Amino acid sequence: xxxxxLSLTKKNQCAYIILCRPERLNAFDMKLGKELxxxxxxxxxxxxxxxxxIKGTGKGFCGGGDVKEMHAAPNxxxxxxxxxxxxxxxxxxxxxxxxPVIGAVNGAAFGAGFSxxxxxxxxxxxxKARFGTAxxxxxxxxxxxxxxxTKLIGYQKACEYILTSKVFSAKEAKENDIINMVVKExxxxxxxxxxxxxxxxxxxxxxxxxxxxxNKSLDNDFINHLELESITAAYTAGTNDFNEGVCAFVEKxxxxxxxx
Numbered sequence: 110x111x112x113x114x115l116s117l118t119k120k121n122q123c124a125y126i127i128l129c130r131p132e133r134l135n136a137f138d139m140k141l142g143k144e145l146x147x148x149x150x151x152x153x154x155x156x157x158x159x160x161x162x163i164k165g166t167g168k169g170f171c172g173g174g175d176v177k178e179m180h181a182a183p184n185x186x187x188x189x190x191x192x193x194x195x196x197x198x199x200x201x202x203x204x205x206x207x208x209p210v211i212g213a214v215n216g217a218a219f220g221a222g223f224s225x226x227x228x229x230x231x232x233x234x235x236x237k238a239r240f241g242t243a244x245x246x247x248x249x250x251x252x253x254x255x256x257x258x259t260k261l262i263g264y265q266k267a268c269e270y271i272l273t274s275k276v277f278s279a280k281e282a283k284e285n286d287i288i289n290m291v292v293k294e295x296x297x298x299x300x301x302x303x304x305x306x307x308x309x310x311x312x313x314x315x316x317x318x319x320x321x322x323x324n325k326s327l328d329n330d331f332i333n334h335l336e337l338e339s340i341t342a343a344y345t346a347g348t349n350d351f352n353e354g355v356c357a358f359v360e361k362x363x364x365x366x367x368x369x
Contacts, residue, residue: 110151114141117148122159123305124152131167136175137221142195149199153206159316159368160308161206162301163229164213173220173243174252193252196221200228200253204324207317209308213301214279214288219243224254227261230320232288233300234279240287246274260327261287312350313368 118125126148128135135141152161165171174192182188203210203225212229220243226232242258244251251271259267262285269275282288292300308316318341326334345351349369357364 110147112144112148114138114144115148117151119155119158121305122157122309124155124158124161126152126161126163128163128165128171131165131169133175133177134169134172134217135165135167135222136172137192137196138175138178139192139195142192142199146195146198146202149202149206153202153208156368158208159311159313160209160211160305162211162213162305163225164301165215167216169217169222170212170214170238171218171222171225173222176247189249189252193221196224196253200224200257203228203230207321208313209304209316209320211301211304212288213297214238215294215297219276221253224257227254227257227287231304233290233292233297233304234282234288235294235297236279236291237294238279238282238291239276240279240282241274241276242271243274245272258287310366312345312348312354312364312366314348314350315345318345 115129116127118127126145128141128145130136130138130141149161152158174189174196179185179188179192209230210228212226212232212234214226214232214234216235216237217239218226218234219239219241223240223242226234226240242251242254255267255271258270262270266285270277279288279291283291290300322334322338322341325337329337350364350366353366354364
């Protein structure tokens with residue numbers, strides 16, 4: 110499929126999704142939302158892809174919802190309902206796919222763009238990146254991200270960031286465990302590739318199931334989650350990669366995983 114608001118490149122078992130609306134700070138309009146949802150679904154279904162990267166072009170990662178499109182909408186309530194639903198589709202695809210999603214935050218991440226960033230599994234941001242929930246500042250209740258952020262940093266801190274529309278730096282985001290790493294702009298792609306090299310060599314089924322367990326742990330009760338862990342471990346024990354892993358351990362050699 111040819112995309113108008115983003116690009117997709119597949120290279121060495123990894124997918125690189127680049128948001129391409131730099132003139133609007135890569136903000137979500139309906140087309141970007143639908144195209145991103147589609148490309149994420151495509152990546153999730155592609156068994157040859159072991160990890161996914163999301164990055165923006167220009168000065169921003171993603172500026173949130175396109176306020177100009179909101180302003181032009183004749184029925185703003187209906188428009189926001191449709192826009193938030195398509196953004197939710199993107200976040201669900203990211204969290205449900207059993208492969209790592211890396212957010213390469215090259216600049217501003219506000220509103221729904223901030224929600225997109227924190228829906229990633231690993232987040233690497235450049236020093237100049239700025240974050241903020243932004244919704245309240247334009248008179249809008251948050252259309253996404255409140256649960257993700259509250260689970261990340263707790264109730265009071267989430268209230269501080271969301272209710273005051275606070276803008277904060279990449280350094281502060283790292284200090285509050287919202288992101289994994291802050292890097293110089295010139296080093297962003299290099300640091301992303303370090304993670305991708307790990308996932309290229311790792312057993313992709315086990316990595317995917319581990320991600321699933323982490324996400325389920327946020328809502329499962331303790332006893333049921335232990336049972337899910339047992340079932341999932343047993344499932345992966347039936348894979349060729351597990352057989353290779355234990356053989357390599359016993360034979361004192363490096364394993365060669367095939368994702369099977």
